[in-house]
Amino acid sequence: MIIKGVCHVFGDNIDTDRIIAGKYTKTLDLQELASHVMEDLDPGFRSRLNKGDIVVGGYNFGCGSSREQAPLALKTAGVSLVVARSFARIFFRNSINIGLPLIEAKDHRIADQDELETDLIHGTITNLSQNAQYKGTQMPSVMVDILNEGGLTNYLKKYGAFKVN
């Protein structure tokens, strides 16, 4: 799975309240969620974002609430991948479950507007703008399987149950 895109860089501890505020979460309209993504953190983000762009965080990206609306808002807005030094665990699981790819890279030095190429299966991240490479953390095989199916809904439709090797 190769993903290429332009990066938007955020800092450490980006919590789910700032990815999508609680007052906007009570809806099944994904486009509406996407229209408010990162609004409290960076009101201009939505208009700068192009389809296929990559969101980059520091440590503990997605901490806070279990609301799946956070990765859904990012994905629906057109984000193709989230890269961070570390992720909060519920956000990490939610993203895989809804088919939003993400990768953890402890020592990345990605700058805003850098262009990135990522091979999720091999865990390699190439910063085309800086001519640098970062090593991504390998995710458990059950997560790779879920991501390969495009999310948990398709995974369970296909297999009917969880399988662990």
Next chain:
Amino acid sequence: MSGQTVIEKLISNHTGKKVCRNEIAIVEVDGIMASDTTAPLAIKAFEEMGGTRVWDRDKMFLVIDHASPAPNERIANLHDMMRRFSREQGVKLYDVGEGICHQLMIEKHHVKPGQIFFGADSHTCTYGAIGAFGTGVGSTDLAGIMLTGKTWVKVPDTLKIVLNNTLRPYVSTKDLILFLAGQLGIEGATYKSIEFTGDALMPLSVDSRITISNMVIEMGAKAGFVDTAGLQLPYNFDSVKPDDDAEYEAVYEYDVSKLEPMIALPHSPDNVKPISEVGSVPIQQAFIGSCTNGKLEDLRQAAKILKGKKIDPRVRLMVTPASKEVYHQALLDGTAEILMAAGATLLPSGCGPCVGTHLGIPGNGENVLSSTNRNFQGRMGNRNANVYLASPVTVAASALTGQITHPQNIR
């Protein structure tokens, strides 16, 4: 293989084999729960997965608490979706005003010691207060359990926190957990579980224990487990203990008698200082409630400070009891009367003010002192407000003076 931590034992008990940290296990789940923030998406995902019947209707619970009663037509329709699903599936629904999901799961005995419970709310870790493995998941994860009754977990490393001695007057477990959040940091326990033990826990009520486990997610933890020694429940239960040779990633030991009231400053629950270092901060809104600190014990402690006094006219004090049962008890024992006489506004049970959906959104530039668990920017519904976190006793004391105040200074 070395001995097991409690969390490793609980997961092993639900997997059918002995598992240790870093292993992936498929667990049989004892119960699941979703609120009005997460249930509509979970129902949608369940149906998209081809689900027609939930695996066990007696093990699933729906709670309308996050925007309850409905503040607008759209949310009312999402609530109706939950009611329809509950009727069709025969799944128990707690409707508006019944209470906050975590309070209800414990109060109504839907979760018990030794069980594994998944909730589509990050504060499901609360169930560690009564010796259960509780953890938060998202809606699609929950839908997978609705379909299969199982899910996968990575067995976490465990941090052990030993708490010695006795809390001083005016210091509660909220101050303790805020202190620990400050020590470990907001990602100090990410991908890990926390076991709390030590003689400081022995005398603690269920209400006091709930406040500890509730906020382990504020350190990123997957689950928290409070040693069941001294735990009083209205039914018999078996205690799960760690093996003597259990391996912990780290062990921390604290003397809780040294603690003073703590304050988390904006905009992060780990931005914690002892109250003596905070200085005078004026407040315009005070809030006592939420799954962290809206319990009967919390209301009674606040009432003790407020009795016979009036809140500062520049402050609004809002109180949401954690459940209808808590509210009822507070009416019967006079607690509600004391709060109202002091000038508090009692609101229906629910999560509205904490999560910023309704019932008390602060204005621009206002300072809020809140007994809730999070103070991220925008958390209470306005990014231009400042939310400080404290215990119900400190919130009550501060409502009387109009600024953040140590409760011992109230005479």
